[in-house]
Amino acid sequence: MQALGSDGRRRLVALALLTIAGAAAEFGTLVALLRLLRSWLTGAHDDVAAGSALLFAVVVLAAGVIRFGLLVATQRLAFETAHRLTVAVQRRVLARGWLAHAQARASAPLAALDQVDLLVYSVLLPLLQGASALVLGGAILAALIRIDVVTALAAALLLGGLFFLALWLCRGRTRRAGAAVNAGYEARIAAVQENVGAMRELILAGSRGVAAERFRKVDRGFSDARASISIINATPRILVETLGLIALIGLAWWVTDRSDGLAPALPTLAALALGAQRLLPLAQSLAQAVSGITANGAAIDRVTDLLNEADLTEHAPAPPLPFQQQIRLDSVGFHYPGRNEAALSDIDLTIARGERIALVGRNGSGKSSLADVIMGLIKPSWGRLFIDSHVLEASEDVRAWQRNVAHVPQAPFLADTTMAANIAFMDGHPDHARVVEAARLAGLHAMIDALPRGYETRVGSGGLMLSGGQRQRLALARALYAPAPLLVLDEATSALDPESEEHVLAALDALQERGVTILLIAHRASMLEHCDRIIRLQAGRIVEP
Numbered sequence: 204m205q206a207l208g209s210d211g212r213r214r215l216v217a218l219a220l221l222t223i224a225g226a227a228a229e230f231g232t233l234v235a236l237l238r239l240l241r242s243w244l245t246g247a248h249d250d251v252a253a254g255s256a257l258l259f260a261v262v263v264l265a266a267g268v269i270r271f272g273l274l275v276a277t278q279r280l281a282f283e284t285a286h287r288l289t290v291a292v293q294r295r296v297l298a299r300g301w302l303a304h305a306q307a308r309a310s311a312p313l314a315a316l317d318q319v320d321l322l323v324y325s326v327l328l329p330l331l332q333g334a335s336a337l338v339l340g341g342a343i344l345a346a347l348i349r350i351d352v353v354t355a356l357a358a359a360l361l362l363g364g365l366f367f368l369a370l371w372l373c374r375g376r377t378r379r380a381g382a383a384v385n386a387g388y389e390a391r392i393a394a395v396q397e398n399v400g401a402m403r404e405l406i407l408a409g410s411r412g413v414a415a416e417r418f419r420k421v422d423r424g425f426s427d428a429r430a431s432i433s434i435i436n437a438t439p440r441i442l443v444e445t446l447g448l449i450a451l452i453g454l455a456w457w458v459t460d461r462s463d464g465l466a467p468a469l470p471t472l473a474a475l476a477l478g479a480q481r482l483l484p485l486a487q488s489l490a491q492a493v494s495g496i497t498a499n500g501a502a503i504d505r506v507t508d509l510l511n512e513a514d515l516t517e518h519a520p521a522p523p524l525p526f527q528q529q530i531r532l533d534s535v536g537f538h539y540p541g542r543n544e545a546a547l548s549d550i551d552l553t554i555a556r557g558e559r560i561a562l563v564g565r566n567g568s569g570k571s572s573l574a575d576v577i578m579g580l581i582k583p584s585w586g587r588l589f590i591d592s593h594v595l596e597a598s599e600d601v602r603a604w605q606r607n608v609a610h611v612p613q614a615p616f617l618a619d620t621t622m623a624a625n626i627a628f629m630d631g632h633p634d635h636a637r638v639v640e641a642a643r644l645a646g647l648h649a650m651i652d653a654l655p656r657g658y659e660t661r662v663g664s665g666g667l668m669l670s671g672g673q674r675q676r677l678a679l680a681r682a683l684y685a686p687a688p689l690l691v692l693d694e695a696t697s698a699l700d701p702e703s704e705e706h707v708l709a710a711l712d713a714l715q716e717r718g719v720t721i722l723l724i725a726h727r728a729s730m731l732e733h734c735d736r737i738i739r740l741q742a743g744r745i746v747e748p
């Protein structure tokens with residue numbers, strides 16, 4: 204109900220009212236038809252017949268208008284709910300901590316969008332249509348019972364029973380196919396992401412065919428399962444239509460027999476036939492609602508789990524936590540969930556404001572993890588982190604501390620937009636002067652300026668139209684766009700040529716003179732030369748350099 208929002212709840216009420224009006228109109232249509240046919244057959248007076256015809260036309264028109272209203276209300280409600288759920292899911296994904304992101308599958312947030320679609324279009328929409336169908340169908344059945352109780356009840360029980368028997372028999376298959384479709388969404392997205400990510404290697408290894416085959420297998424199961432669900436959805440209708448036609452002949456026989464000939468029975472038969480014709484699509488909606496719920500249990504659970512996660516809380520930007528003297532780690536350790544060994548142990552480290560420190564050590568020794576702890580991205584499993592004399596514990600403090608931090612990652616993320624928009628990526632209102640200043644500091648201005656479209660040049664998906672070094676300098680410019688007292692560079696200069704590195708080193712000197720604290724993770728001796736201190740990590744512990 205909460206997912207519907209106030210607009211959605213209003214639409215739900217409108218839908219309920221329209222359904223009741225629609226039920227009355229369906230009932231009225233059949234009664235008016237019977238009355239019209241009887242007046243014709245009995246050769247009633249012209250104005251009686253004309254009155255009956257007029258009544259029939261009015262009721263049919265009213266039923267049509269109401270059906271259109273129902274269509275609009277249902278579709279609007281479903282699309283509105285899809286929008287609300289999709290945004291709610293994205294907010295939950297964004298609300299997760301860094302560690303949850305780092306450990307989740309990259310395809311999961313994308314697959315969640317498809318799962319919301321599945322939930323809305325295969326469960327909610329059929330459910331809304333099914334609920335209306337139940338009420339409208341009830342009214343039609345009531346009209347048919349009023350016309351001929353025995354015939355209507357016999358036909359309804361026989362055909363309705365068959366309909367739901369078919370659904371019940373298919374339920375196991377529906378559930379399996381639904382689970383396959385649900386898993387298929389994530390697997391297809393993961394396969395596409397992997398193929399695109401590995402494109403250069405695939406081309407060089409001549410393995411694009413292998414990648415295509417891998418994708419084909421993933422998609423095969425997905426498509427087969429989708430076909431199964433569509434077939435199962437349509438089967439009860441075909442069954443009932445086929446048997447219904449035979450039953451209709453039987454009924455015609457039975458009604459004619461009871462009415463002394465075909466002519467007197469015609470009005471009843473015509474009303475029954477029209478009722479059956481109106482009931483079939485309604486029954487189809489009900490079948491889709493039942494199989495939608497059966498097939499999409501996994502998607503329902505997945506989306507419900509996501510919605511039960513904490514929502515993104517909007518905070519007025521807190522003022523940055525005062526950072527005048529030092530960052531201090533006191534016996535800090537960190538243990539990634541699911542790992543046997545701690546990534547960091549017994550870390551005692553003080554970094555003075557304005558210091559330039561390098562973290563060195565072999566791959567996997569814990570450098571990035573230590574930087575993540577210092578940036579407040581991961582919380583120490585034990586030990587404490589102090590900023591000046593303030594211990595960093597409450598999440599408000601962490602957010603306030605993070606306002607002091609600029610970070611250039613090992614593999615920077617670049618958006619498929621312009622140079623300028625990438626540099627000012629974190630700013631809702633980019634300032635061009637600051638963009639140019641940041642590019643100058645990062646040694647990128649001359650290169651951007653020489654481009655025909657300058658700062659408006661697009662960088663391509665993930666920055667693919669730039670060289671590795673240009674990408675790194677663009678990421679550096681982004682970090683320098685908003686001056687922060689702590690700058691963390693995680694292997695951020697590994698792709699720079701000596702000249703560009705010189706330029707970056709000069710920029711770092713200038714920043715340090717302004718009191719910026721710099722934490723470098725680097726392997727190259729040239730980057731380490733200007734550092735005040737070198738901290739060596741080995742298996743998550745600080746050792747002598």
Ligand SMILES: Nc1ncnc2c1ncn2[C@@H]1O[C@H](COP(=O)(O)OP(=O)(O)OP(=O)(O)O)[C@@H](O)[C@H]1O
Binds near residue numbers: 542564567568569573
């Ligand atoms: N998200 C994660 N989940 C589980 N384990 C992780 C995660 N990130 C890192 N690790 C593990 O923690 C240990 C330290 O990794 P970390 O990335 O901090 O090392 P590093 O010194 O920065 O390595 P490199 O020089 O290769 O970048 C490694 O054993 C790594 O496998």
